[in-house]
Amino acid sequence: MRALINGLLAAALAAGTLALTPAAHAGPANAIPRASSAGSVPGPAAPPPATGGPAVPKVRGQVTLITGDLVTVSESGHRAEPGPGRTVDFHTQVSGGHLYVIPSDALRLVASGVLDRRLFAVTQLLTWRYGDADRSDIPLIAQGAAAAPRSARAVRPMGGLGLTALRVPKQEAGRAWQELAAPRALAAGRGKLWLDGRREFTLDRSTAQIGATTAWKQGVTGAGVTVAVLDTGYDPSHPDLKDVVSHAKNFSEEPDVSDTFGHGTHVASIVAGAGEKHRGVAPGAKLAVGKVGGQQGASDSAIIAGMDWAVSEAGAKVVNLSLGAPDSPGLDPVEQAVNTLSQRTGALFVVAAGNSGESSPASSPGSADAALTVGAVDREDRVTAFSSGAPREGDHAIKPDLTAPGQEISAALPGGGHGEMSGTSMSSPHVAGAAALLAQLHPDWTGARLKAALTGTAAPTAGVSPYRQGTGRVDLVRALGQRIVAETDGAWAAFPWDGPGGRTATKAITYVNTGESPVTLDLSAEGEVIALAARRVEVPAGGRAQVTVTIDATGKAPGDYPGIITARAGETVVRTVAGAYVEPESYDVTITALDSQGAPAEPWAQVYHPESGAFRDLVFQGGEAKVRLTEGDWRLHAEVREDQARITIASTAFTVKDATSRVTVDARRGRQVRSELDDPTAERGPAYQWSLAEGGWGASMVSMRGGIGRLHVIPARRPGLRYAAHTSWFKKGATPSPYRYDLVDRRDGEIPEDPVIMGRRRDLTTVTAVYRASGVAATGLEGSGPVIPGWLMNTTTPNRDRMELPATITHHRTPGFDWTGALVVGAMALDDPVRRARSGREEWNVAVSGPAFASGGEGRTGDASRTGDRIAYTAGPFFSDGVRGRLGLDDAATGTIVLSRDGREIARADLAGCGRRPRNCRIGAEVPAGEGDYTLSTVFRRQVAHSALSTSVESVWTFRSGTTPEERPLPLMAVRYAPGGLDSHNRARAGSLVRVPLWVERNPGAPRSAVRSLTLEASGDDGATWRRVPAVRTGDGWTALVRSPAAPGFVSLRATVKDASGAGVTQTILRAYAVR
Structure with missing residues (x-):
């Protein structure tokens, strides 16, 4: 608003x-x-x-x-x-x-x-x-x-x-x-x-599944090793974590390290829980708990600060991060921190792969090279459907590195109990605990060596791609028992289509023997592009041996070629991922831009692939941009702007064939967009907008000055191209104009050679719009504009003139389009829903101005909701007029919100400037767990020059609420009125009987519950006394007949509603409409 x-x-x-x-x-x-x-952009x-x-x-x-x-x-x-x-x-x-x-x-x-x-x-x-x-x-x-x-x-x-x-x-x-x-x-x-930014926390038999129980029998429990768990905190009083946590620090915006979400307690107990039945993987390890977030996730800076604390102050050898965010090309700050701190300190960062399924790459920071990234398997070692595992963004490398149990894992929960959770969040602490056990045996090993040992000894699931499981499910029996570790900087290569070095790369794997006897390894490779320089290698006791690996994708079609290199010596098995990615046929394309004078230009521009929907922004320097594109058909969409005097729009189809491909945008070819109207009394206004779309790409612009003559377009013709332009006309020499023309030119398959927005009066729809005053004269500004689905044209453009209310404007519009509108009066704004363009009449600023809820349920329910034991409420459109679907607020109104439970006040907030500063008009309060009776009251008051009506608007909601497992809308209601027979100042005649239709609206997303009772009262003395007015059910609302006072003044309205769930509202509007 x-x-x-x-x-x-x-x-x-x-x-x-x-x-x-x-x-x-x-x-x-x-x-x-x-x-x-x-x-390259994907093909x-x-x-x-x-x-x-x-x-x-x-x-x-x-x-x-x-x-x-x-x-x-x-x-x-x-x-x-x-x-x-x-x-x-x-x-x-x-x-x-x-x-x-x-x-x-x-x-x-x-x-x-x-x-x-x-x-x-x-x-x-x-x-x-x-x-x-x-x-x-x-x-x-x-x-x-x-x-x-x-x-x-x-x-x-x-x-x-x-x-x-x-x-x-x-x-x-x-x-x-x-x-x-x-x-x-x-x-x-x-x-x-x-x-x-924020990262989400990626939500009894599992220890035996990975071999931890065998390790315990050998006396390996993680003793002497500190594992950091950076999560939502922990429950210090839980028996499973008693005497386990050696360090704890809060990095979140919450007051302490206590776990109010449950995730951190669960993860911590999987690592090192001390319970008999729910023992952690490394029950002898100590935990350093860093609270980096809560139910809403964790901020990047809190995670990074926690990581640094864990390795530099808490002395953690292993750090668990059961959190993540969608990965993107390049390195973000958290990924950089994982790589840097791993190298600097020798710590191992164990990170959940994410829960987005097989079509999604591992989340960040699990995508970092140094991270030991963990996917999830069930109790039968089957990779779970939710576990993320697809080629990494950019080089298509293999992540996750391995897997661990993550389905229905039973572990500690806050409050002393236990419960099951599923997710790679549960898999990651299994591996962090496994790393702690290995670190106890080898306290001198770096994190990189621990990672190599765990991945090399993992147990693969047959028939599953390395992209889904890495080297397989963590196997502690092998990890603790084997003496051969494979170290490599990566046996993976990414080849450009036309790279100067061809499609061959040489990598190296170093096999390290930590035992006291030499070991002879037999080597084999699974994968189309992997070749080994030797099939057998001897690794001396306490020594190492290097094997050269050739990655050769010569002649291979574009795509991914994952593989595994296996080294065997009896029961010893070591596996290493390897392979290649071959880029699709791609070339560096030069794009040149010229302005209307032929000089180099630096436009906004994007290239778009019509088949895949992929697009890229271009950056021009000196009139040129270079971009790497896949072979095939592309589109270039550009806007050349020249000092606000001229804008040229271009959409060009081109084909990338080879390295000589070039494209030019030449604004000299632009045709001026004009508008013509057969009304000699009218002139074009300053505002206009355009829209351009093709396939899944679209663009639009709205400009408030300069007029349509600034716009130029370069003609184009091809199937699927869509173009539209909109401009307005007003009466010459008249301020304000008594009419407004809104003309739209829409084309399918072309940007026209002769871009004219044409209007003929006989073909246009006509809407008479009446803009009422609210008991006093005021100045208003209206706006309207076409809505074209899929064309991205859904913005109002303002009238050329302000108007004195009450006023009437005749709107002439191009038929066949939906329209949206707006009205601003003083600090009050009304926003209209989308309406079909048809001839008729509409009214604005219609009494009664009061509370409303948006239709539908697609908005964020947090505007009035309970999540767990927190209630949040933002005061909404409390000055919506009497037209269904229309919403409004007044930035000049002030007031108060009060939340109470069982008669005791919990939270209070003052209201002021809710349009400009919505944070000022919000409460968020922790409330007692369990069921309770709540009262939420909101009152707005205004003494403003632009309105004498709705001087006080109050809603007092009552409802019963208990702890929720997720965000749920509160059962709030609003009563709206549309009294008939009022004049253009929203006044009824003294002594008249006014017919008042009314209806009830609900908070979007709240459960539907039938209205059981509705009581209406009216007052002629600003609420000093009230009289009951019968309301009769009619259609989806009610109708009441309200007798106006015998003398000029005002009518106030008070409604009390109860629904079948027991929720209710008493809504009081003083000076709802005037009496003359």
């Missing part, structure tokens, strides 16, 4: 907003090597979305970006608003299930890799509760002084890793961005800035 308030009122000053929304699948580079950003792999439009995000809310700009996500789409003093475009894309909104002045920094793309993943930020309703700062991790703005607050350095966790207050974001975007800061490549 804030985007409506600020965006429309600032429309005359705003340069425009750009919403470029590729709905395609993200196409990251197949980086070779993994740490490089160079590489055909999966069909693009059928509609060509992005999925509506399942969250809603407002997010202040690091640039100071604001993005609002709602059920119907999103709006982006430039921060104060900024004139930028907004590029958006849907990738990995999340919506990214990137301001144009951040694009180059994101593309170059110095600015974390996740800083603009608005739906991810909302999911992580980084939105404006949940926190007032932006959490960051900076590398280098240039990435740390002066307005940021340092919260923790991270162990000599060159990283610092920062927090930038959102009100300072614009100023911070000016520092970051300065020529000598990030733009000069001096440092890097990440979002301090």
Whole structure:
């Protein structure tokens, strides 16, 4: 809603907003090597979305970006608003299930890799509760002084890793961005800035399954070894963990190391639990528990700080990380920390592979080279369906490294009991415990040696690819008993299609004999591309022997070639993963851009693969961009912007055939977009928008100034291409204009040669819109715009003029499209649902203005919900008018929220500026476990120049609630009214009988429960006295007849509702409508 308030009122000053929304699948580079950003976009792999439009995000809310700009996500789409003093475009894309909104002045920094793309993943930020309703700062991790703005607050350095966790207050974001975007800061490549993101915790017979019981019988229990568990804390009073934890420290935002989630206690007891029945893998080891998060996950900076503490202060030899996030090309801060600390300290980091199944790569930081990454098997050593295992992002290397039990694992839970959990979170501590046992036997071994010993001795599951299981299920009997360890920097190669060195690589495996007798190993290789220099090698006692491995993919088709090298000597078996990835046929393509004068240009541009849906951002320097693309058909979509005076849109089809492939975008070929209307009294307005889409890719822009004449398009014709443009017309010399024309030109299969947006009055629909006043004269600004599903055109453009209310505007619109609208009056904003363009009448700012709930259940239920024993509530649209589906709030209103249980107050919050500062209008409170009777009351009051009505709006909800296993919406209700017969000031005639239809709305996602009773009361003296008014059931609501006072004044309304579940609300609106 804030985007409506600020965006429309600032429309005359705003340069425009750009919403470029590729709905395609993200196409990251197949980086070779993994740490490089160079590489190819995947070729055909999966069909693009059928509609060509992005999925509506399942969250809603407002997010202040690091640039100071604001993005609002709602059920119907999103709006982006430039921060104060900024004139930028907004590029958006849907990738990995999340919506990214990137301001144009951040694009180059994101593309170059110095600015974390996740800083603009608005739906991810909302999911992580980084939105404006949940926190007032932006959490960051900076590398280098240039990435740390002066307005940021340092919260923790991270162990000599060159990283610092920062927090930038959102009100300072614009100023911070000016520092970051300065020529000598990030733009000069001096440092890097990440979002301090979150990682999820990747949720009796298992110890015997891996051979731990055999180790115990031999006296190997992990004694003398410290294992760090970085998780959700632990239960210090649990019998299984008594006297087990030697170090504990809290790195989370919660108050102490106590485990309120259960995950950390469970994981810790799998490693080293001391219970008789539920004994951990290494019951003699000591635990260092670092609490790095809770139910909402763990921040990257907390994880890194915990890792450093574990190895530098707590003395941990092994560190367990049962957490992760989707992997991406390159190295993120946590992956860097795993690699750096492993090398620096000799510790072993054991990491869960993730629970996304066989089609997903191992999660981060399990994707780090140094990590010992663990997948999950069931009790029969079958790889579980949830265990992640697919080629690693970038080089397609094999992860996980091995597997361990992870299905229905029984272990300790907070409160002294035990319970079963499943996930690679449970597999990882099995291996961490196994590493502790091995470290007891070999205290001088490094983490790399421990990793090699565990992976080399794992027991494979027959017929299962190494991508799913690595070398197999951890086998402690072999790991503790064998004396041969295979060490290698990696017997894996990634070959570019046309690399200068061909497709042959030489690797080495060193076999280390820790025993007292020489061992002769027979070697064999499974895999199409693996060749061994020797089939037999002798490893001397206490010595080592090296074997050369040739990875030869010459003549092989593009794809993955995983394999295993096995060394045998009697009962001794050592396995090492090996193989290659061959890139699809790909070439470096040069793309040139010229402006309308033929000079080099630096446009925003993307290449898009129409079959797979893969796309890539391009970065131009000196009018050229280079990108590596797979052979075949591609599309180039570009926007050449020239000092706000001219924008040229291009969409070009091209074919990549060989290394000579080149593409040129030439703005000189652009045709000016015009608009024509057969009404000589009208003139074009300053706002316009365009949309372009093809397959799963789409882009749109809305501009608030300059008019449609700024826009130029380069004609194109091909199947599947879709183009649309929209502009408005108003009456010449009339302020405000009594009418508005909204004209749309939509084309299938082409960007037109003659781009004219044509309007003929006889062909247009006509809607008479009445904008009421609320008892006093006021100034308002309306906005409207077309909604084209899959075309990404769903943004309102403001009227040229403000209007004095009450007012009437006649809207003439191109038929065949849906439309959305908005109205701002003072600090109050109303947002209309999508409506079909048909002739008729609509009314705005209709009494009664009061509480409402959004239709549908796709928004984040956290707006009013209970999760476990925490209740969260954000005051919503308390000033919605009397039209179904329409939502509104008033930023000038103030008030209070109070939450009580069994008559005792638990939490209270003051309300002010809920549109601009939703965090100010939210409570979040820990409540007692178990069932209880709750009262949640919210009251807004306003004394404003733009309205004499709804001066006090109060809802008092009562409901019963108990501990929940997951987030559940609260059973809140709102009563809405639409009194008939009121005039344009929302006034009834004195003494008249007013027919008042009313209906009940519910919190989205809350259980449906029939209304058992509804009582309505009215007052003519601002609530001093009340009289009951009968309400009769009609359709899906009720109807009441309310007698107006005999003298001018106001009518107040109070409704009391009870449903079948026992939940209820008493809603009181003072001065609901006026009387004249």
